Amino acid sequence: MPKAVGIDLGTTNSVIAVMEGGKPEVIVNAEGGRTTPSVVAYKGEERLVGQIAKRQAALNPKATLYEVKRFIGRRWDEVKEEAARSPFTVKEGPSGSVRIEVNGQDLAPEQVSAEVLRKLVADASAKVGTGIKDVVITVPAYFDNSQREATRQAGEIAGLNVLRVINEPTAAALAYGLERKGNETVLVFDLGGGTFDVTILELGEGVFEVRSTAGDTHLGGADFDHRIVDWLAGEFQKEHNFDLRKDPQALQRLIESAERAKIELSSATETTLSLPFITFDPETRTPLHLERTLSRAKFEELIGDLLKRVREPVQQALRDAKLSPNDINEVILVGGSTRVPSVKRIVKDIVGKEPNESVNPDEAVALGAAVQAGIITGDANLGDIVLVDVTPLTLGVEVKGGMVAPLITRNTTVPAKKTEVFTTAENNQPGVEINVVQGERPMTVDNKSLGRFKLEGIPPMPAGRPQIEVTFDIDANGILHVTAKEKSSGKESSIRIENTTTLDKSEVERMVREAEQNAAADKARREKIEKRNNLDSLRVQALQQIEESQAEQSLKDRVKAVTDEVEGAIAGDDDAQIADVQKRLEEALRELMQAGSGQDQGQGAQAQGKTQPDDVIDADFKPAD
Structure with missing residues (x-):
């Protein structure tokens, strides 16, 4: 039976989860990771998504898109600040919307987000062994109507049936309270890569009732990163009179280094940012390097005004719920940016108690979304769970x-x-x-x-x-x-x-068709590459067997002659030639291995070499899709 899954479509990273045996479980991606970077790169005709896209960002900054969630469903006049600091081109689109220009093509943020969703679902489908169509997608609680609608449209473009769009803090509370039986008032403090939400819920007897929500959709860990970027760029400009932020490649390296520094400062009191060959002197063309030490105290100074903005939504949520800090039983931290020590201190200062860190801040939202998917599809192991949510804005x-x-x-x-x-x-x-x-x-x-x-x-x-x-x-x-x-x-x-x-509907339908066409083209390209990689691996194995085998030289020469054809076949565009060379090489290699094995058996105890390869290649064998 097809599964319904929950997806946390994050600004920085995304996660997908499913109900298994009455419990939500994260599904690892094709690379074995539990989180997938929300990064999409356009490289020639290829689309790269996730970690592989993130790895090549510094070399392809104009066509590697990230933090796109900050643009989804928004007007151009709302995002000018975020657009100005991106290495890629973000500009005004039709009717004041936002478009991202890549290789001469204007993309809607929904299209880019759909690529992330498609990757998550494709990997998950392979893992669970069945195609996935039905999804619950989470959004920040303070997302407005157009942002929610745009997120739903991203799911449609990815070819998915979006069962529900639910608030991220509410989803996290579902993950936290699934197995709890008592009555509790919980404050979920959700500070992710691009947005900040606070939600207060009443939990008890299977009912999850939201009392209030507040937030700031222009505040997140990416803002912390960019304060480090501005500091680094400012220090470098003082020394060399050159603004690294005007160079897309240098800016991308600054952003990546800043993110690493922020993460390291969560456990260390200082870190070193080292960026050799960050640029060249415009007059002498000699390479310039950047190296700075950043202390946790300096980092907290850089983000001081951002930390102040965390306080008001917490206090607003308490006022709207007509509660005092003493009425809160637990504070749940969600989102990777809650690992910043100064953020934890502020939460403790406002609410007056240590935050509960029993849930994984990176995974709790997706786990809760999986629970909601289970509720909607009638998962028998969930019992009677009722989710009562609220609208965030008037x-x-x-x-x-x-x-x-x-x-x-x-x-x-x-x-x-x-x-x-x-x-x-x-x-x-x-x-x-x-x-x-x-x-x-x-x-x-x-x-x-x-x-x-x-x-x-x-x-x-x-x-x-x-x-x-x-x-x-x-x-x-x-x-x-x-x-x-x-x-x-x-x-x-x-x-x-x-x-x-x-x-509008026609645009969504067009993008769905384009996404399906691109998916088919990407699959064909991937299969083409895999065929060539498999043939090359077979060539390497054949050469190794030629070296090790005790078979007659004439047979080894025949196998070697076929391996010599491999390079030309791989360089060409003829899949039939690839298949022909692979078949003949497999047959010759099998004959070589059998001849070597027979000779080894005749030599009895004197033969100490392999009698069988580690991987038996059979003409009907191919890697799993």
Whole structure:
């Protein structure tokens, strides 16, 4: 039976997990790792994803994309700062959206994220032995409607059936509380690579009820890294009058070094950043090197203002839940950036207790998503688990004077539905335009517009007479549907909020087709390479057998003659030639091994060499897909 899985689509790393025997388990990727870097590289016609993409980033900085989660579902004017510090080209797309330029092609962030999802699911399918289509994907609790919709679209582009989009802290709480029976109030502190969330939940008797959530979607470990980058680049510029941030290759090396330094400073009090040949002197062309020692104290100084920003969402979540720090039973740390010692100190200072570190901060979200996938698909071993989540931000409509009329306030339990009646501002007004907004400010201009739609055909009536019912319906994914209806005429209009920053249906369908075509092309290229690698491995084994075998020289010469054909076959583009050479080499090698084995047996106890190779090559044998 096909499995449903949970996916933590992270800014820095992603994880996939599945329910096995009533417990969530992380599925390792093809490289044997439990986490997969959320990195995609475009190299010629190839797409590289994960660790292999990350390894070549310094040599291919303009076409190696990472931290793309920071751009998904966002408007260009929201991400200019992040875009400016990327080695690759991030620019404004249609209708104020975000696009990433690679090799002359403009890519939507959803397309890039789909490549990561496709890699995760392909590797997991190979491990569990069955194709995977059904997924639960997590998002930061403070993601707005368009970011959630864009994440769901990334899953569609990857060819997946997205069962649910759930909040990351809520997923982590599911992983933490799965086997706990008592009643607890838990604060989940989730500081990942690109986003920060705080969620307070009540756990008890199989019910996971979110009380409040708050956060900052512009704060994460990547911001810590870039403070180190700016410090290093500033120090180098003072010494050599050259800004390394203007050189994409040098910038990529700075970012990688900064990330390593941040990780090392979680356990050490100082670290050395050494980058030989970081650039060349523009006048003399002599190589320039960068080496600096960074102490933990200096690092904490560099990120001091970022650490201050951690406090307000925690305090906001407590206020919204109407709780004091003393009411919190456990604090769960989620996200790799919670390993930074100063972050742990701040959490302890605010809540007044040591954080609970019983869950793996890198894996808890994916494990919880797997639990949610099990709940949706009716996993018999889960019992009666109920997840009650909330919407992170207030949803409303614009009214006269540019004000916002809220319909669903933040921290309302989802799914939720609310109807309010509005009217016209002018006599005989034939229609109204409804601007759906999200945010906490009283004026529309200070919030985010999620989309607009028109209700037309209102009968001529004096201002204030028409009764226009506006209904907000937010589903379990946190995605909004809005309907407007004029009561006397029955005229109705609706919109499924797909912000202009997300993709319309035709674009998603096109990207799905492109992704499928690219997947087929990538598979064909991989198979082509594997055939050549297998043939070359066979050649090496044959040469070794020629050296070791006691068979007649004429037979060894015949095998050697076939090995001499291998190099030409590998260099060519003829798969039929590859197959022919491999078949003849396998047959000749088998004959050589049998002849050598027979001669060894005739020599009795005097023969001390191998009578059989370590790997028996058979014409019907091939590596597993």
